[in-house]
Amino acid sequence: MKIYTYPDPILRSVSRPVENIDENILKVIDSMAETMYAAPGIGLAAIQVGAPIRLIVYDVLQGEGRYKPHVLINPEIILAEGSIVFSEACLSVVDYSADVERSARIKVKGIDRDGKPLDIEAEDLEAVCLQHEIDHLNGVLFIDHISSLKRSIYKRKLKKMMGKEA
Numbered sequence: 713m714k715i716y717t718y719p720d721p722i723l724r725s726v727s728r729p730v731e732n733i734d735e736n737i738l739k740v741i742d743s744m745a746e747t748m749y750a751a752p753g754i755g756l757a758a759i760q761v762g763a764p765i766r767l768i769v770y771d772v773l774q775g776e777g778r779y780k781p782h783v784l785i786n787p788e789i790i791l792a793e794g795s796i797v798f799s800e801a802c803l804s805v806v807d808y809s810a811d812v813e814r815s816a817r818i819k820v821k822g823i824d825r826d827g828k829p830l831d832i833e834a835e836d837l838e839a840v841c842l843q844h845e846i847d848h849l850n851g852v853l854f855i856d857h858i859s860s861l862k863r864s865i866y867k868r869k870l871k872k873m874m875g876k877e878a
């Protein structure tokens with residue numbers, strides 16, 4: 713699948729809840745997992761591949777032939793505590809990473825690909841990853857959490873890179 717990148721306005725969409733998990737949604741889930749591993753990345757939100765639905769796949773423990781994508785539909789953060797600073801990157805924000813402060817521990821509820829309710833307790837990298845991906849469902853990118861100075865430096869860098877390509 714094609715991954716949309718900043719500043720494509722589609723990334724600013726607020727995704728809508730998944731109403732029922734049909735064949736189409738299952739296909740999207742499988743293609744998203746493939747796209748995430750191929751990139752490679754540790755998480756992918758549906759809006760990044762152009763589908764404005766509240767669906768994410770993630771896998772923070774992949775590697776050495778171990779691939780078990782987690783699927784989370786209609787996620788909702790119900791508890792957040794502590795704080796952690798982590799250097800984040802994003803498949804939709806090319807050639808950039810920056811420190812972002814987020815909650816260190818979260819509880820998330822949602823449903824899995826079979827429609828079963830999920831209750832996830834996550835900390836550290838997994839908590840960061842889930843907050844990053846859930847942000848995408850609300851049209852938020854990790855660069856929205858950094859200082860406007862840093863963001864404008866990145867915008868200039870991006871303009872230069874795009875200029876070279878054109």
Ligand SMILES: [Zn+2]
Binds near residue numbers: 802804845848
């Ligand atoms: Zn991202």
